[in-house]
């Protein structure tokens with residue numbers, strides 16, 4: 598039986614769930630997956646069996662529960678140090694952008710919710726959304742230029758930073774955000790990754806639809 602159990606929401610919509618799921622896959626750690634669908638009547642009640650917050654994701658390691666995506670990532674990094682870049686400066690940078698993702702980009706989150714199986718959606722975003730998009734492309738470009746020599750991910754090898762930004766790639770794909778250069782290449786790396794594809798495939802099989810995430814069907 599795997600040591601870890603990961604409680605997640607809908608693969609199509611739960612961007613926070615994708616992050617630790619992808620990290621566990623990339624660390625080749627076996628884990629059991631338990632899905633609690635968002636917006637089911639007893640969602641809170643079900644998730645609160647595992648965590649006091651009642652939000653997904655939650656990682657269970659035996660009797661120990663770790664909630665919140667970044668805390669889960671840090672917990673895993675204690676056991677699998679390759680989850681962060683080895684170089685101290687790169688690691689500091691990776692931690693900074695991961696924290697920036699975790700605590701910021703509110704306009705992106707609210708105006709472009711993750712809906713990974715959808716494509717061809719259009720939103721007329723505001724200036725704050727444009728700034729979020731610009732900042733994310735700048736982050737990806739800087740990472741690839743400064744730290745990306747040893748592989749196709751932000752820091753060459755896959756790290757927590759890639760897990761943190763994976764849902765953003767799905768968002769850009771869904772809403773047709775036009776990326777150029779290094780940012781465009783990075784999008785392709787993520788979208789063609791086998792584990793990301795496995796997540797997407799599962800999302801495409803899900804039947805549940807949450808209308809508040811289904812935006813941009815026609816130009817607004």
Ligand SMILES: N[C@@H](CCC(=O)N[C@@H](CS)C(=O)NCC(=O)O)C(=O)O
Pocket residue numbers: 606610611612613614635641651652653654664665666667699
């Ligand atoms: N800061 C948390 C955010 C977790 C979160 O908001 N999860 C959403 C799903 S993506 C959730 O559980 N929503 C249900 C609710 O708030 O009732 C993290 O990083 O894990």
